[in-house]
Amino acid sequence: DETEFRNFIVWLEDQKIRHYKIEDRGNLRNIHSDDWPKSFEKYMKDVNCPFKVQERQETVDWLLGLAVRLEYGDNADKYKDSTPDGAKNTDNTAKNAEPLINLDVNNPDFKAGVMALANLLQIQRHDDYLVMLK
Numbered sequence: 001d002e003t004e005f006r007n008f009i010v011w012l013e014d015q016k017i018r019h020y021k022i023e024d025r026g027n028l029r030n031i032h033s034d035d036w037p038k039s040f041e042k043y044m045k046d047v048n049c050p051f052k053v054q055e056r057q058e059t060v061d062w063l064l065g066l067a068v069r070l071e072y073g074d075n076a077d078k079y080k081d082s083t084p085d086g087a088k089n090t091d092n093t094a095k096n097a098e099p100l101i102n103l104d105v106n107n108p109d110f111k112a113g114v115m116a117l118a119n120l121l122q123i124q125r126h127d128d129y130l131v132m133l134k
Contacts, residue, residue, distance in 0.1 A: 005056070006031035009040060009063070016067035019047050105130060 010029050013020065020028070020043075027039035041053045047066065051058040104110060114129045126132045 003031060005060075006036060006040075008060070009043075012063055012067055013043070016071055017047065017063070018070075019043075 010025075010031060013025060013028060027033070027035065028043055030036060030039075033039075037053065044051070044053060044059065047063075049059060049062050049066075051062055053059065111129050114133045117123075118125065118129075118132050123132060
């Protein structure tokens with residue numbers, strides 16, 4: 001919705017991007033103004049966004065990328081040695097590498113899952129659900 005979109009843009013500018021000085025953010029913060037689209041368009045030019053104002057999804061993705069780059073730049077020492085949560089525990093990684101090894105094909109939940117998947121993919125029914133899975 002429009003109000004949430006405008007609030008999101010203001011929050012990104014206030015909290016993460018901080019391209020404008022605080023006193024210069026007034027037009028962007030006035031989300032109920034009829035002139036807000038013009039202020040937003042100016043803001044997009046000022047931060048060098050390559051997308052048009054009408055391309056909302058692309059604009060949001062680009063602004064989020066900018067915010068992440070700036071956040072990282074401000075705290076590079078904090079993030080430089082970070083690893084993804086899944087990579088921290090190598091035992092966990094090895095255990096999860098082959099999740100199908102310990103699969104119980106006789107489990108009723110497994111059979112129901114195969115049937116649901118077959119329905120979703122519109123695969124013809126077969127008496128043996130393992131044949132359907134193949």
